[in-house]
Amino acid sequence: MSSPATPRPNQPWLPKLVLAPSFLLSFLFIYGLIAWNGYLSLSASRLLPNYEFVGVEQYVNLFDSERWWVALTNLGIFGTLFIGCGMALGLFLAILLDQKIRAEGALRTIYLYPMALSFIVTGTAWKWILNPGLGIENVVRQWGFENFTFDWLINPERAIYTVVIAGVWQSSGFVMALFLAGLRGIDDSIIKAAQVDGASLPRIYWRIIIPSLRPVFFSTLLVLAHIAIKSFDLVIALTNGGPGFATDVPATFMYSMAFSRGQIGLGAASATVMLATIAAIVVPYLYSELRTKR
């Protein structure tokens, strides 16, 4: 969009001067604190920050910690299923809504409203619904399936999957909105031509429409991965990391090390690992986005 000649102000310093304070503060906030946190992760800090340099000791401790591996495994399970199911469900809903549905607006509103809620609200609600004894388990038993059990919320092996359920419920409407926007951007004439050639509707979607949505897949993947890595509130409200630390994820691990267990250095190290993971996903994306904008 850059035009050959940008406007030339008669006070050329003014825009820079106005921009400077908030950019300076933001840069200090972003990069200054990243560096500071990075240094804390190399320090001997425990209950209080302690700036004695100890090298990578905290990282060694971190990756020796069983709890950290539980958190990483949980993030792997949660991230894969959350992204996979969220995308599949969101795309499916978008394709359904794309079939010239009369009440599309109302349905879209219904699918998307969970995104307006906080994860704390969502977690509190799902905790009640998944509650063994009074929640879904009880409902299905009252329908006549006396032996139905659904106690995932309190089962250390299964609790992480309840986080997936609540997470997918909350965000698949948002994925739907992104895909629907993508579908609306596709040129109708390609589809018409394929229909004339006698291709069936599922085939047209599978072969022509879905492949052309590749950019939407990328940005959705990016946003969902980002939500998954940062997810903290949902886990806290739904399971509080438990039973035990069975549903810990890196975000809750970081919080409990840094703020309740007096392991500031370890917490900082885990935050740095989270940062590196997100940077590995986001930086190439931002780089390519900004380059193509030229």
Next chain:
Amino acid sequence: MQNFHRFVIWSLLLGFAAMFLGPLYVMVVTSLKDMNEIRSGGLLALPDNPSLGAWAKAWSSACTGTDCGGLKPFFMNSTLMVVPAVLVSSALGAINGYIISKWRFRGSEVIFGLMLFGVFMPMQVVLLPMSQVLGWLGISSSIWGLVLVHVLAGIPSTTLFFRNYYVGLPDELIKAAMLDGAGFWRIFWRIVLPLSTPILVVTLIWQFTNIWNDFLYGVVFSGGDSKPVTVGLNNLANTSSVVKEYNVDMAAAMIAALPTLAIYVIAGKYFVRGLTAGAVKG
């Protein structure tokens, strides 16, 4: 055949609609029941004698940890925090976006790119150093500390929103105004800002929703009497009292959700635009 297709599509769409509305329905009916009915009845059953008792209790007398003043003080804290944080971060974003898109200078794209990373940065990274900084500034555990953090954390996305919008305003507009002798601020106030209503609404809604719904900063940076409503709700729902009052929990969750739900219902279009603008850059 065609009818059968439509039937399948409609069944699926309505089935999913029920799935999405289910939890909201459960929250509302549970909040209107009393505990006896909850223990004996089904999750999905309508309340026999709907009562707002649980709502009143959640609002003013439910216990969150040790103190029993309900969600009201937390709700007030969130309100006091969200207003200045949203206004300041949006105003700064508008000015930044205006400069980055209309007064480009050497390196402005690069610093914008560097700032974009702030939209994605995991906030866990800033928690430890920021709590020290707030301590030095003397505003840790206060609403002002939370406002500051939300403003700083919000500037990258508000700048991004306004920049992407202003890039689409023709440069000729600015040039013509300059030929008429208008300066930097005059162009902003008289030409750019009046054209900004759509993006202003999107940004205000986006910031309001994010800040109202935030939990992480709230739980780390707030103290005894500055906790936001999300923290209050979590404490209330996780308080291990003898009798767990699910109706009060659900009423409290509804209270914490109402402001953003209201905005979604009133201005859903702008809310969605904010979501997609946050997801698809450029």
